[in-house]
Amino acid sequence: MDLALIAALARDLAAAGFTVDGLTELWGEDASAALHRGQRVPAVRALDRAGDTPAATLARALVLGLPVTPAALDLALPTLGADGARSLGLVDGDGAPLLDLRPYSVVDAHGVVSWWIASDLGELALGHAIPEHHVLGVGGASMTLSGLLVDRKVDTALDLGTGCGIQAMHVARHARRVVATDISPRALDLAAFNAALNGFDNIEFRLGSLFEPVAGERFGHIVSNPPFVITPRATGVPEYEYRDGGMVGDALVATVVAGLEEHLEPGGVAQLLGNWEYRTDDGLDRVRTWVESTGLDAWVVERERQRVEQYAETWIRDGGTRSGREFDWLYTAWLDDFEKRGVREVGFGYLTLRRPTAGVATLRRFEEYGAPLGGSLGDHIAGVLDAHDWLQSATLRDARLTVAPDVTEERHYWPGADDPTVLILRQGSGFARSIPVGTAVAAVVGASDGDLSVEAIAFAVADLLSVDPEALLAEVLPELEELVVTGFLRP
Template sequence: MDRALIDLLAADLAEAGFTVDGLAELWGQDAADALHRGQRVPALRALADSTAPLAVLARVFVLGLPTEPRTLDGALPRLGMPGAIALGLVDEHGAPQLDLRPYSVVDSQGVASWWIASDLGELALGHAIPENHVLGVGGASTTLSGIMIDAPVELALDLGTGCGIQALHLARHARRVIATDISQRALDLARFNAALNGVDSIEFRLGSLFEPVAGERFGHIVSNPPFVITPRVEGVPSYEYRDGGMVGDALVAKVVEDLAEHLEPGGFAQLLGNWEYSERSGLDRVGEWAEHTGLDAWVVEREVQSVEEYAETWIRDGGTRPGPAFDRLYSAWLDDFSSRGVERVGFGYLSFRRGPGPLLRRVEHYGHPLGGSLGQHIRQVFDAHDWLGSSDLEGATLTLAPDVTEERHYWPGADDPTVMLLRQGSGFARSIPIGTALAAVVGACDGDLPLGVICAAVAQLLDVDGEDLRAEILPEIHELVLTGFLRT
């Protein structure tokens, strides 16, 4: 943690144009897509023998290939080869010791561009990753940052920080951030990344789960915990970044259980997790976890895998490829699931809040494509729940959200539609079937008339009983307000 050397590295990276856009322009979208699939040949062909600083840095730190010390020294004119060795980026022969790549995100405050260091992956190592591997920015990381509520808070917690990416996100809206991890190596890399990106509002603490913050409360807690369900038997690798050391989904249940004592009033907690399906629904089990917290809770299950798919996914994630070793691990995973009667595994995200009034309890499976802006949307759902709990719905004037469209399907030659849908463009991009009465009510929600007046007019227009129409429509309107189709 030589801050002077880190500052020199940052200056060199900036001057070289070592950014997401810079790399995309350097080797093109097709090569970038191939890298995402774990294939570096197209990117390497695009670089050819270029000794331009950006090409050299990309070859060493993104593709994980050695280069001549003299060449790397030229690509880092301020830091130089000795400084790169001192920071642990390369060895004396020019072989990379860390993965270092740009990362960019857009949130409510605008664009953030960072550099993130992590351990070398399987592609650079040429073999399975070690158990103390510190992962860089992966799919789970971007999922969690994508649902993050970024309302300003005084103090936030990143539980299980890994390379520190979520702590950097939190630092965008929290005055102070505490980042914890059970791995000292992870904390060292996270601290390095904070320094490299000029962020000095993060405090790093070593320890398991909430132990390093006992007695403290936070306005925002986020966690990408080591939720992967891994057999606890000899011979099966246990990776610090993903395996929590507990049986089944017990670690996620434990994190959920302890949230309440660490959230201040109005505070949010958001995390990812896996849960097991056996004779009971996994979602039902997660619902019980949420119920016991006494907090507002919204659980969204995004995917359910068979135990076979699940085992294959995470064995490959560790770098083991098909062969005798793969088969041995595969059998161990299936034996573990069979011992508990587990047939499937769910994955999703969980949002909690220490709210002001009646509790929100929403547990759902939603596997459809999303529309973006999830953090803001999630916050709006909690706000809508508060409004619904304290307002007279019939007396409210509602408006249709600007991203909502109506879709109608007709049989050829028919005058009346056979199917009508409301579609949401942002947030969860929900699609909700609607009937004639609801379509008429929603279509009249332009902020001028109270909902009760609209319902009475639609009942008269359709020649139906007004009480019956309200009994049918109001629960549906309640759901449309909660999920963001209608706004107050």
């Protein structure tokens, strides 16, 4: 944590054009796609053609995990130099990489994010399975969680299980102060390094398990990509710190949910990813029992469900074991564990929880939704919470609603028919939902331009359809409420 050396590294990385766009330009879209599949040969071939430019040297060493000469490092890092890179632990004395350091870019509510993230070398660079104390870089789960974050100004925030620190940095863009915790000293060292490298000075790092390092403290925003992977508690099964919380089954996620209430400020929001088991009961019902033992508002979305066989295969491969006797032994241990506890499937999804300002939970929404999304969800989740709160105090029949700008209507007709047989409202952003509606609801939505109340529009539609106006209003109100909560209609 030599801040002068870290600052020199940042200047050299920027000067070399060591960015996501810069690397894509260097080796092309196809090689980038191959790297995402765990294959580096196309990128190596492209770098061989590119020569010894600073960006190519840095890409070889820090992204592909290939050795480079100290002389090449001196040219690629003119301010830091090879000696400085060794001092920071990036390479050894011969120029062989000791860390993975790669650019990261995304767009959030504040604009374009362009950072560099250090983590431990992966199996591609190591040539074998990763060790149990591996510190993971930015993976798919990390990017999923960062896309969910509600971006609202808070005084303090907590990143529970920070890993390489990526979520802490995202939250530090809207929180005055962030506390980041982890059970791994190495993870905290790398997270602190990443924060310094990217210019953050409002993140505090603390060692400890779950909420122990923040006992008695409350936060306006809590985020967590916890080690939720369900791992057999059997001798010889690797326990990777970045994904395994050391508890049986899905108890780790249940424990996190149980501890949130006393660490959230009134109105504070917690967001996390998690797995839950399907035994004889429904997995989402298990999550419901966790939530109902708290006083928290909750919106839980199950995005995926896997059979235990597929789940075991996924996470054994994630650790770097691909096939052979070791794979079969681990596979047996996983299936034995699931069979012993009667687990049939494992669900994965998003949990958004909030401590009510009035002390009474009013939002309890549990749903399965596996369709493709319409983009980043942070603003949409914030909008759902706001819409729910508005509905608690509003009289919907008196409200004047407008249709969200990303909503379209789709109509299906039998050949030659004058009237549609199917009406579907489609959402372009957020969860990109498609909701079938009846003629009455479609007519009310179509006329909702903010000028007339729901009651006035419904009564006019009832007149056109020659039906009782109060009956039609009673019919459409529940569906309109769902359309407001899910963002199709706005007050």
